[in-house]
Amino acid sequence: MDSPLTDALVGTRRFFTRGSVSEDRRTLSLEGGRSGDSFYRDRWSHDKVVRSTHGVNCTGSCSWKVYVKDGIITWEAQQTDYPSTGADRPEYEPRGCPRGAAFSWYTYSPTRVRYPYVRGVLLDLYREARAKFGDPVVAWASIVQDEEKAKAYKSSRGKGGLVRATWDEAVEMIAAAHVYTIKRWGPDRIAGFSPIPAMSQVSFVSGARFNELIGAPMLSFYDWYADLPNASPQMWGDQTDVPESGDWWDAAYLIMWGSNVPLTRTPDAHWMTEARYRGQKVVAVAPDYAENVKFADEWVAPVPGTDAALAMGMGHVVLKEFFAERETPFFADYTKRYTDLPHLITLEPVGDEGESGGVLRPGKFLVAGDLPDHPEANSENAMWKPAVLDAVTGEVAIPQGSIGHRYGPEGEGKWNLDLGDIDPLLTLLPADGSAGETAEVELPRFDLGDTVVRERRGVPVRRVGGHLVTTVLDLMLAQYGVGRPGLPGQWPEGYDDPSVPATPAWAESITSVPAAQIARLGREFAQNAVDTEGRGMILMGAGTNHWYHSDQIYRAMLVLTTITGCQGRNGGGWAHYVGQEKVRPLMGFQHMAFALDWVRPPRHMNQTAYWYVNSSQYRYDTFTTDDVGAGTGAFEGRATMDVLAQSVRLGWTPSYPQFNRSSLALADEAAEAGVDVKDHVVSQLKSGDLKFAVEDPEAEENWPRVLTLWRSNLFGSSAKGNEYFLKHLLGTTNAARAKEAGPEHRPRDVAWPDQIPEGKLDLLMTIDFRMTSSTLLSDVVLPAATWYEKHDINTTDMHPFIHSFNPAISPPWQSKTDWDAWKAIAKRFSELAEDHLGTRTDVVAKPLWHDTPEAMATVHGVVKDWKTGEVEPIPGKTMPVLAVVERDYTQIHAKMTSIGPLLEKVGMVTKGVPYEPTAFVEQLGAVNGRVHGGPTDGRPKLETDIHVAEAILHLSGTTNGHLATQGFKALEKRTGTELHDLSAEHEGKLIRFADTQAAPVPVITSPEWSGSESGGRRYSPFTINIERLKPFHTLTGRQQFYVDHDWLLRMGEALPIYRPPLDMTRLFGEPRIGEQGELGVSVRYLTPHNKWSIHSEYQDNLFMLSLSRGGQSIWMSDIDAAKIGVKDNDWIEAVNRNGVVAARAIVSHRMPEGTVYMHHAQDRLIDVPLTETDGKRGGIHNSLTRIVMKPSHLIGGYAQLSYFFNYIGPTGTNRDEVTTIRKRTAEVTY
């Protein structure tokens, strides 16, 4: 050791200590007698460990151990008891992330909502009115009808002044507001919002069930979050279905494209890092050096928003090398059978001269009904049976499996993908090397500036029954600029020719990714698919999906996975990972949540349109729909509001508030007049005496009046155009700076009063366990139990298990579970309804639904409007379905807490498959017990949260093998193929709540989903379609690259195409990206997910804040920062017309120049100062965004383009936005 003297000194220690000093005097060892260690043993000791999880908006669905000591929750750690995935692959343990690991902080945190709170101004007014009038409903009316009083409490929203109330008082106010609103305005002036149910299904059910029972719409979330990939309904007729993360292991080639796996799929990321060791090639596509880039073999860094161009460049190479230059048998066989590539498309002349004018554009699918001489011309649904050319006979053939075979008696047993003797021609180009007959078609491109440019390229054609036709593949090759000998038109010279889409050089000019890399990636992906029979996968996420033109971005990417035969394979296909959470026990959940056991149909509303209208954002649209159409002329100078109003009146998309009169009043009028309610509504609409509310949204009778939030922080998170919400919906302080649209930009079919109202909403109520922007703004806040204080169930699509929440402690202070809170509201509501509502008749207008024959309303997707007299208004055909229902408002609580009789009487339907659940309703009567006495006498109980969980589990195929088998057998009748063997191994299995308490339980293969898990295989979507020839829910029954609806054709989007991000300079007058002015530098403003929160949750958690920057921050590149003199951690402000954000800069060279990231939903509660710009509290990330709707997402009534809740609809896009970043110079004040 260091010196002899030290040796001696240290050596003496041997004589004074119990331990042993090593011979070399180096170290001290100790055995026994360690009383000094007891501290840590005490710290570790605990009384019990309880299984639970987190019900936030997160796909993790991780099972956790919650430790409890002396009745106090101490901490949590991951469970490791997931059932095994098999001997030769990794396991799911230990799922979790730092956010989840920090959750218990909330239990006792100072931000915990412990008691009911009411806005003080309002509570004073209410107490006064209650004392005066006695009746709570009259008291509520006296406040909201008094302009001054209403303004007093509305204008103080969000600005402190919440005071404690009792549960009784708070619940009474909520109930009174509901009763009053139904009575005065109608039930659809109330709305409920609770996001993504999968991760706490019972909690979602609680308020949803109440709202649907009273006739209030539930607002959607998937489209609203911009997470819904409209490309999925467009291509597959499927909301979204994706592989579990365990299936990444099966992929031999994995592209992470706009999906930052370690950050947003933390518990799943290991599958990717581990699959690399199996020789999987990994590519990361990200504009910044994102966390996942670290794991990639290659980093591809395109300019943000240009992903479609990148995908098309890769697609060009695949189409050229694997389709045009040679036939690849694996791809040809797959695309013939499972895609629309061989389907015939008519070419239609442009202009008045007809075909002689020489200009043709791609038109409609040729269908049996278009061919008078064809044997199937007069078959059932002949206009819904698309055609192909048979290579053997040279004749037109009608393959089975289209939507025309899906409905009606003739199609029974024929709705399948069996081609029989048909060998469809993929291309009409003769095999002998000649070009045969050709025609030039006009194809659009949007990459050359503000408007569309059309180029002509040739396709081989045939004449069939008077129609000039080609195939989808031939059109796609033309669209992608893949030339073949003998075809006329503009074609690129080679890969290095950037002048024509979609060569690699063209893609490079847009994306900045090297052409050689693009070509190689395309080639590699395709060759890998050939070598592995389709084991190539693309994980795609928010980075590519949150754009205005995300459907086109996705379609271009899905071309890659689909023409290469990767869809419907384990280890292959798309893996859309943003907001896609899967309610595995879908059927039971839907029937309980939407009270389908008591009343049908439900009111479901697409939330994007709801807020576009009701936060008056449309009033600030300084562009027309034609601007967005880039000069395609699709919408002739109409505004988005016009297009929305048309979509609503044609029954394509839902809209609530529904009419400009109460739906209850309409029924009363009809009864009084002695006419049928539906006839009354139709005639009133036709005469113009009745309007859709969306046609005059600023009129007071059309405002939303009551909004309830639970499991949700709308105003701190998803509210795009946040400042417009504050202004018009809530009537409080805001930072909106935009100017209203001038006359040239206004809608022509929608009323435009001079004044926009402020404070439309009478009641904002939130149930939460912590303070958020939404609770701050709420009039009433109810204290919720946390995720560790209740029973519930949880699923995701990232893994195949269902598992449970369990209370580690009882809800502390005065908090209640969501279920108990809503029960309390329902109880008081039902009491107040005795005097004010009683039983009423309600007329529900509902859009034409997907997976029903209503989807065959629009032949050939040709738009005809009853308003202009093109057709008659016929409910369920040319306008919304009208349904008349009875609502006994005095029995809402009784119905909410018992299972209704419709399940036995009418059965259940999910995705078009019928089920007969009587035996299981019976069984639930035994399991949950039955109601004794009253109007629901004898019905199975739904008293407790466990009762609800049991009902969901009993009534879903994924958790009840009997029902799965029953559903498959029902489906077999339609498909004529064997399916029920898929669930045979589990037919006798019924997962009970207690099973989910013991350990996560694997679910059962069911027709509710498209993939098979039989034999314990990993879930991958569409494997049943591919392996069992079950059609996709599309027009052709195949995966569709081509969509021929009028609107899409006119917009130039029949096929996948690159469309640049919206030009915010042209549309809204924002500075151009890169422009530097006095105020700062203009940049692309992106809001990706945050490492330190799950949406708005956890961003206020002290652990997360201590591991990050401690408050709102914006990542920017060192180059941009230098331009405006900003250093790391300097205060900056981000400003645009929509609002102002105050944050600190995180300056880093991993960020590309010209782009900033403000991580999503940091909320405004933590260390946000008053801004330099306007002296108000700085905004949230969505203070800088606003809603911009894409018209094509409003299409309905046409095959796969038909409405269902969260299935299709306008998305609240938020990636096209720009902002100016400036350095703060003024002192920081709060």
Add this chain to the structure above:
Amino acid sequence: MRPMAQMAMVMNLDKCIGCHTCSVTCKQAWTNRAGMEYVWFNNVETRPGLGYPRGYQDQEKWKGGWVRTPSGRLTLRAGGRLSKLLNIFSNPKMPAMSDYYEPWTYDYETLLNAPAQKHFPVARPHSLISGKPINVEWSANWDDDLGGSQQHAAKDPMLKGIEDKVKLEFEQTFMFYLPRICEHCLNPSCAASCPSGAIYKRVEDGIVLVDQDKCRGWRMCVTGCPYKKVYFNHKTGKAEKCTFCYPRVEVGIPTVCAETCVGRLRYIGLMLYDADKVLEAASVEDDHDLYEAQRSVFLDPHDPEVQREAERAGIPGDWIEAAKRSPVNALINTYKVALPLHPEYRTMPMVWYIPPLSPVVDVLQETGNDAEDADNLFGAIDTLRIPVEYLANLFTAGDTAPVDGVLRKLAAMRSYMRDINLGRDPNPDIPARVGMGEEEMYDMFRLLAIAKYDERY
């Protein structure tokens, strides 16, 4: 031979996703209490970056660990123990609170209690030390993901000497994560620094602990530890450190950080070593020899003689069995893919790391070759985004050869497995080129990729 048993850990940095779950679960279980607010027994650093506490690896500044005197003896860098005793009342060289970070909280209750006012209420940060409002300027993980890189990553002590190879520019960006706990060294300089004899190694498993009864708060250990993994509890006035979760390990469950690691990158296992050889190994002259020197201290649990000696030394039979099955032993000694962190500190650390491989074929992006081809992979290692020199500064005192060897093995494994994955005949040349057999390579693949719960611990 004097066999002793040591609990040890290997972390595979090639799998670390930088999520910090380990930090949070550890914090919640162990240091979520007064006096320890700023303490993270487990932390995760983005590299290049400063780490926690800032720049702790700069031993010129912090004087941690051991140095070898010209005469070949080991002495504490902070001064020999005699001088420590003589200067016991002077301030030791140790990080200030600001070098860790000043812990804070917020006046969260404002959000609920704010009276009616003009603006939306907001919760402001307050120091947990002084209770006063503070301006947050540093945190437990401030430079996460290269945040503030020009100001912070640029000062990373590990960049010293390779400045010409590392440019902090967008196109050249690289980063990886380094999770850290106490190294539970075979030659702990914290223990040697302690004037009170409060820090000791447990005889049976080598876990290094501070006896809370004996600690007198001299804080010499804070200085002595070159990893800065001993902390001062400013409430109790005593030193505290990672305990390798002994209350859990003793009952057969892994440490919190390991069990909760969602990247599944932590392995725990028993190592047998010859206590008589530790000093000699820690004293070898050339820093580059320290990695192999430490490996030479380990005993092969499969060796019958070692087993006999171990038994004689009182190590129970099931412990010897555990040492045979130890994944840590396999990674350190069988496959030789794990390396020690900073062997040049001469503390003989026992938490080892597999260096990160990726992104690997990025540099070949324009060659048009199959990126998974073995030749391309090997060629790419020399031009990795993460410079081999940087990794060598962390794991092998700057010697690139061992790091390069590990990276080649990982690359070869991927290439070898790709053939199997694609249903082709595996190519035995690939493992042979990195000195491995096919079965050995396959076994290594299973341990690195599949690694079920009971195979990791």
